[in-house]
Amino acid sequence: MKDLKIAIIGCGNLGLSIVNGLLDTTGFKAQSLSVTKRHPESLFHLEPLGVTVTSDNISASKDADLIVLGVKPYNVPHILKEISPVLSPDKQTIISLATGVTLEDMYKHLPAEMAVFRAMPNIAADIQESITCICGKNGDASVEASIKELFNSIGISIVIEEHLMEAATVLGACGIAYVLRFMRAMTQGGIQIGFDAHTANTIVNQTVKGAAELIIKKGIHPEAAIDKVTTPKGCTIVGLNEMEHHGFSAAMVKGVLASYEKIEK
Incomplete structure (x- = not known):
């Protein structure tokens, strides 16, 4: 080049x-x-x-x-x-x-x-x-x-392949906004449990960066990494189950599909 x-x-x-x-x-x-x-x-x-x-x-x-x-x-x-x-x-x-x-x-x-x-x-x-x-x-x-x-x-x-370009837009371009919205919500939760906004944001930013790097460098599926931090009767699995009870994964999938349908129209 x-x-x-x-x-x-x-x-x-x-x-x-x-x-x-x-x-x-x-x-x-x-x-x-x-x-x-x-x-x-x-x-x-x-x-x-x-x-x-x-x-x-x-x-x-x-x-x-x-x-x-x-x-x-x-x-x-x-x-x-x-x-x-x-x-x-x-x-x-x-x-x-x-x-x-x-x-x-x-x-x-x-x-x-x-x-x-x-x-x-x-x-x-x-x-x-x-x-x-x-x-x-x-x-x-x-x-x-x-x-x-x-x-x-x-x-x-x-x-x-070209027929996947609109899907790539949703996952790769719109996806940045999805992750940022998750980070904002996680920061808000951090404030509610006692951190000031700056400290909560710092912890969340590095946590998300670390999670992504872990998956990239280890080449593992996210669920395999989740298994490493969910101990029996622990606080992590309780939090995950509560999120799923309120439709966390379903809401994310629906959001991806809604963005894709908007592009396809």
């Missing part, structure tokens, strides 16, 4: 996270990166680093190997129509970050032989801890590897 030129069209918060991840990638040159925004003033701080900042989507796209579309879904057709005259289908790849815009939707405005991908990061990209789900068409192994390397700069990436 260090030899590739990358353009991020419509560089908002997510695009800026990608920029920061790329600039932290060993061997990547800032001079290989162009970013655009209708009003690019908020991106001018990148220029001293060597990044090209412009409002001209066409000039940014013309020589880029990977073109990342960071615009809202309703703007994707407009952007593709705008830049399509300068695209080289045999040399360039389009990557859309827009929820709900399918590969088929994009090919309506692009040559059929062009490599086109969709990618779904989440807001943890801002600290390089995103999970990014990727799908695409017409990209060979080297193109796919370059795209994975791009998104690995902001966390980790996996390749999935």
Whole structure:
């Protein structure tokens, strides 16, 4: 990827996270990166680093190997129509970050032989801890590897089938909000049993981080880890059973399904 030129069209918060991840990638040159925004003033701080900042989507796209579309879904057709005259289908790849815009939707405005991908990061990209789900068409192994390397700069990436992209949005993107809501509730419980808000929040934050790292590093199922802390007649199993009695797991599953049904409509 260090030899590739990358353009991020419509560089908002997510695009800026990608920029920061790329600039932290060993061997990547800032001079290989162009970013655009209708009003690019908020991106001018990148220029001293060597990044090209412009409002001209066409000039940014013309020589880029990977073109990342960071615009809202309703703007994707407009952007593709705008830049399509300068695209080289045999040399360039389009990557859309827009929820709900399918590969088929994009090919309506692009040559059929062009490599086109969709990618779904989440807001943890801002600290390089995103999970990014990727799908695409017409990209060979080297193109796919370059795209994975791009998104690995902001966390980790996996390749999935396109029909799962909306589900990936729910689990990976909406899922951040689900976990944060759980953390808020856990903090509130901590306050009720005696902690001040700051201390409760500190304990909850590290507990959630530790739980995730335990599962990742040990490679175990969550239920196996739960078994390690639920002793007979102990306080943990009492708390878990009370939560389940009030529909904790059922509510979580229903929330996931509700978000998915909303996207599918």
